[in-house]
Amino acid sequence: MKDLSEMYIPTYDDVLEAHERIKPYIHRTPVLTSSYLNELTGAELFFKCENFQKAGAFKVRGASNAVFGLSDEKAQIGVATHSSGNHALSLSYAAGRRGIPVTVVMPRTAPQAKKDAVRGYGGTIVECEPSTSSREAVFAEVVARSGADFVHPYNDPRVIAGQATCSLEFNEQVEGLDAMVAPIGGGGMISGTCLTLSNIAPQIKVYAAEPLNADDAARSFRAGHIIADDAPDTIADGLKVPLKDLTWHFVKTHVTDVLTATEEEIVAAMRLTWQRMKIVMEPSCAPPLATILKNKELFRGKRVGVIITGGNVDLDKLPWMQR
Incomplete structure (x- = not known):
């Protein structure tokens, strides 16, 4: 792996270039709301639905x-x-x-x-x-x-600049957000979110959400350096990978906190979204809502953006069918 000093750190200009480059190949995904989930959390939640994206995911x-x-x-x-x-x-x-x-x-x-x-x-x-x-x-x-x-899944400046277009759209679609919550595995989406918001809406606090069973980002955040797990076991299969130098740069510089959820809390949040919002999302998308439900006092009364990162699930192996 290259040292950060050898890597190009993407800029907001790269985000704007990416936005124009990829327009013909992606969807501008919708933002949905749920009065039930607003009541349940005490916050005003806005869900950016990348589960409706081409190929079914923000990536x-x-x-x-x-x-x-x-x-x-x-x-x-x-x-x-x-x-x-x-x-x-x-x-x-x-x-x-x-x-x-x-x-x-x-x-x-x-x-x-x-x-x-x-x-x-x-x-x-x-x-x-x-x-x-x-x-x-x-x-x-x-x-x-x-x-x-x-093309690295996340530790690549081209990839981070592309992922950053999600929050660029989100900020155009919803005004006055106080916070943004997104899942974290390797950190590509969170890095892109930090890159965009630190330039155009620095008042918005960025929170990362991850499984307690794969909490290397939370432990890294507390320790002040990367702690990598080799093979964590979690139902959120997209969040098993560790941070790398480039994504760690954005996490340590711009993220307000890294919040965690148990496997049971992740499954409950996933099921709740399916039931109440009538949309398909995968387990790796559920930690943001799970952590908001777990930390209601942190988000109560706030306008909170939530990025639903993907909807590629095996319909024959839904987690509540297995347990």
Whole structure:
């Protein structure tokens, strides 16, 4: 992994360029509200629905920015990444739209629905064991063989600038937000959120939400340095990966706090959203609402933006059916 001093830190100008570059390939997703959830939390909640996004997840923003920002010469060789799911299928979608090859290293335990989507978009899957170390080792072999351009799921300035377009839209759609809450795994969405809001609405507090079973971001935030878990066990499969240097830069600089939720709280929040808002969202999207419900006093009376990051679920293995 490159040291932060060797990496380009994206700027707000990069966000504006990404916004224009990816417009033809993404949806401007809607913002929904729920009077029931407002009553339950004592806050005014606004849900940015990236579960309605192309490829079913916010990650198509960063993937599209990276793919369509490549020179023709680099694009011909193709792109590659490692991902538990949503970045994999998002990069496959973007590469398919540009007509270039894409190879994805995925944990063998990744949801079948996400594997099927990757293949459906034309991606080639190479499986690895469900740990960060196995994922990165197998991926190194793939890139050495193909020479493909590595589009990191989150520790990539092109990806962060793309993800930042979500909060750019959100800020245009809803005025007067006091806080923004988004899930955190590797930190791509949170970094993009920090990048945008620190430039155009610095008064909005940014909170990251993660599973207690994969709370390396919370522990890193308290310790003041990155603490990485290799293979955490949580139902929120998209939030198992650790922070890296570039995303840690944004987290330590701009995030107000990192809040955690138990597995039971995550499942309850996910089910509540399905029941009350009538929308499909995956477990990795549920920690924001779960942590708002858990910390009502923090958000009571506030206008709070919540980013629902994706809706790619295996409908045969819903968590409340398993438990």
